[in-house]
Amino acid sequence: MQMADREVLVEVKNLNVTFGKGKNAFEAIKDVSFEIYKGETFGLVGESGSGKTTIGRAIMRINEVTGGQILFKGKPINGKISKDWDREITQKIQMIFQDPMASLNERAKVDYIISEGLVNTKKFSNEIERQEKVRNALLQVGLLPEFASRFPHEFSGGQRQRIGIARALVMEPEFIIADEPISALDVSIRAQVLNLLSKLQHENNLTYLFIAHDLSIVRFITDRTAVIYKGNIVELAETEKLFSNPIHPYTRALMSAVPEPNPHNERSKKVEIYDPTQHNYEANPPSFVELEEGHFVLANEEEIARYRETQKMGVTS
Amino acid sequence: MGETQKKTKILSIENLVIKFKLRGQVLTAIRDISLDLYKGESLAIVGESGSGKSVLVKSIMGLLDKNGYIDQGKILYNDNDLAHFSTEKDWLKIRGKEIAMVTQDPMTSLNPLKTIGKQIEEAVVLHQGLTGKDAYEKVLQLLRDVGIHDVEKRYKQYPHEFSGGMRQRIVIAIAIACNPKVLICDEPTTALDVTIQAQILQLLKNLQEKYLLTTIYITHDLGVVAKVADRIAVMYAGDIIEYGKTDEIFFNAKHPYTWALISSLPQLGVKGQELYSIKGTPPNLFKEIQGDAFAPRNPYALKIDFVERPPYFKLSETHFAKTWLLHPNAPTVEPPETLKKFFEEGREYANG
């Protein structure tokens, strides 16, 4: 695959997000850079609290960017931008939020929630078309069209999550940030939603930033994956490479903990623990290096040498 | 956990029916469920989104939404029928102290205006009788137990300053702080990465062993189920359509819905191809359901499935399934090939 030839849709450059000021300042995202190609599914995985949602919200322009830049189709989307560009990205970039209940307007009916964005961007020509769009959006995510007249609290957790998905899809975006989009769904509806996302990807060349804790799903659906630890990306590679050949000790620990649907394997499993003090970064600071084509790791010189060595020994095919 | 049938019952649900009033219409969310819970066991409830898992456990806590009500049946706990509790005063004897719950939406069970330290401390003071410095230290310990760092600083922060998974862990800390006898966890680890998830599940398991805590897990993650559950109950459209010991469900499931559920696992899929998913939509709960609720989506459905609701058929002392396929006169039906392989591999592990 010639990745260099591929069109970059989203570019995150030296992103820093700091919450609070002065003594209370907390650097949630330190210095994160990555590119997402048009038409791919880019996975973002990592510990709870590592900054995944913060990155998503920064791209959505909900979280203020403290440093660095975010580009969409080569143009900055943060800071001062023109009205037209603002309107365009408001429609073209959509997010499926992690906490469905908190992100749905409790006082509004589902019909309103799903078509709110359509109304704001005038993406329909008449009332019948609007209703048809809402109806389709509901059916696509396995909900009954009759649900349109109900309020969010009258639904189950997974049903609410699907309302959030329907609301994003109905906008016909080009880029979707999906933050744990299927965590509350049973495996069958998960499969249905994943199939739907990849169908839309093939038909409309959609691009996804896919945040999830369930690594079996990440492995199944993403093309490339970045692993984030405490506001830094520690490893980035094609998904299959990352899973079959994880290099950074944090990635390795993460992989070893993936639960399997088998009671016997699951109970006898040994989980690797990541000890962040193992690096000697004070004396010998790390950088983000490309160990093999498209496979990046955060490491210092001594570690790079060691990883290269094990790589060579580990080459099996 | 072995012989569940010899254990003491701690909670008994009998013929429970739960309905919701919705602008003039009535929706039946729980359709005649009976279920026993044994002291010290860990039961997993799995099943389709919208099948009634949360409603079922909320009814045990008296937390049904205002438009919901128990239409029939009993919920027996310690000589009390919780189905007949009507006042908050009644419920306060049970809630937290006897039965605690980690709800599915962590944000809705946290008070946005209070620091999380204070919120955990309230439970510690109320249920563990600690005060002052002891209570404070206990809160810090609980925060550490659920994998939160910088606990002194975190104590003073508000819910919105936490990530999704951190909030979920705060809710778990509050539930544990109550020292309950029964702990209900509704999707307790969905927002957690696998390492923290393993830590939380281990923590809950330790409590289970140390205090003979009884736990109910609701989760869509069959990996979690495989790790923690002694028994599994599978729900579809307001009914428990199959239940059994963990091995019995994982390697010898009999209801076609359970088959379909396991078949949809990404582990059984091939990258680049469609994942298996159940065709069609679940039944409309406003309407009365005829026969087996899964019949219209069930490729193995028999004629009788559309007419008469199947009873439980017994497969072992611990394993029961509601499908006419188990009737002696029914034709023999095998699960799909990929699933058969999954069952066989699983059994090999079990024996090898």
Ligand SMILES: Nc1ncnc2c1ncn2[C@@H]1O[C@H](COP(=O)(O)OP(=O)(O)OP(=O)(O)O)[C@@H](O)[C@H]1O
């Ligand atoms: N508004 C805020 N104010 C202060 N701190 C915040 C705020 N939002 C997030 N944080 C902090 O930033 C860090 C990253 O949070 P973020 O929500 O991005 O994590 P995450 O990777 O999405 O985690 P999870 O998997 O648990 O959802 C956390 O330590 C969190 O406490």
Ligand SMILES: Nc1ncnc2c1ncn2[C@@H]1O[C@H](COP(=O)(O)OP(=O)(O)OP(=O)(O)O)[C@@H](O)[C@H]1O
């Ligand atoms: N307040 C309410 N009013 C009307 N219907 C409701 C209400 N709460 C829940 N329901 C309905 O009851 C059914 C069962 O909901 P429940 O929340 O128990 O599902 P669940 O099995 O927990 O699903 P999930 O896995 O998606 O959380 C659903 O069809 C839901 O729409």
Ligand SMILES: [Mg+2]
């Ligand atoms: Mg998050």
Ligand SMILES: [Mg+2]
């Ligand atoms: Mg639920």
